[in-house]
Amino acid sequence: MTQTRTVLVVEDDPTINQALTDRFAAEGFTVARAVDGPGALAEAERHTPDVVVLDLMLPGLDGLEVCRRLQAQRPVPILMLTAKTDETDILVGLAAGADDYVTKPFRMREVVARVQALLRRVERATELAGSSLPLLEVGVLQIDRGARRVRVDGGEVHLTPLEFDLLTALAERPGTVRGRDDLMTQVWGWADAHGTRTLDSHVKALRAKIGADRVRTVHGVGYALEGGQ
Template sequence: MRQTQDRSRTVLVVEDDPTINQALHDRLTAEGFTVARAFDGPTALQQAEHLVPDVVVLDLMLPGLDGLEVCRRLQAHSPVPILMLTARTDETDILVGLAAGADDYVTKPFRMREVVARVRSLLRRVDRAAEMADARVPLMVVGDLEVDRAARRIRVADDDVHLTPLEFDLLVALAEEPGTVRGRDALMTQVWGWADAHGTRTLDSHVRALRAKIGARRVRTVHGVGYALEVAR
């Protein structure tokens, strides 16, 4: 059943290494996805415009146009879930990728089953967001922070703030219980659909990015436990 459902989902693989590109194509195809491929930045943008993929698996180091710029342009044109592939393990580099609009990342070398799991997780999140929008969930207000779940828009002190899809979902998860500490595993499960050791870095990176946009004081860290959304005073 899962492969039948996935067959209608298109994954665009953007990777300049022919061996890795082919391996990703073969594994994702075997898992039931329709897979398109690109080996450089400009071709990736052309493919995305033509195919309108459901998920993009995007390497950062690309010829013609680097992955960060591809990510920015994709999200500016038509937001799409992006799984970033990177050989860089420095947290600053990862944060730059997330700030450009990537939803999640996998560091090289990676296991194919991990890539597949992350792709499916991103698709589940998109499906949940669509269901939420259809339900016309009312506006959430936490102090001077307004979260419109149906329109997927937020305002902070009457100013519109742009969040990536995952940053928005993370904020919603925190705003559901303002002032209450949400455990790390609970947040990972609700927002990403999974929780593991790798996920803690993903969560921390997105919290940092969220703080940079809505104000550091709004998200409180409880070390060893999780995070809480504070009511601005």
């Protein structure tokens, strides 16, 4: 990043909180930190972070409620940390406004890489805002890349920034199967074995918003966007 970014670390485990704080500081970030839900909201108001690393299980207010309140006040990219591995819990977190997630125990470099990817996505969106890129249309799907808006059969659908980028990547080659590594590289900025479950969870979240039959799974390979009505 060309300028100093502020990350808000919200984690009630003091060891993990300190480790994240030290790592982000070493990476050149300005770090704000909190150990509970109310503290997270107060620190977000005080520091206006560029990105938030948010534990799901917090005292005071849980991570889901903190996520909802943060996004209602000012949209900000949020990386959710969770010890829960059940996909339903993860999808609830994404629906609450988290952009991405990492399950515990996690690798520190993966957390940093995902935060950097979220920030790059925000920068790209800012650069493209108001641009006159042609609309992408696949069946009843219409994707306005400049305004970052999606319509399905005429009705607008709200997508997170990451969901928007995933849909756009699929829509650039409709009907073509995109491999998991290919999608991870384009949308997240890297690909490894740990990313496939993340991709699958985001595809399920995307399907819930645009229609389950519009994203076809090719087992062992990847996904394709279909143009059906």
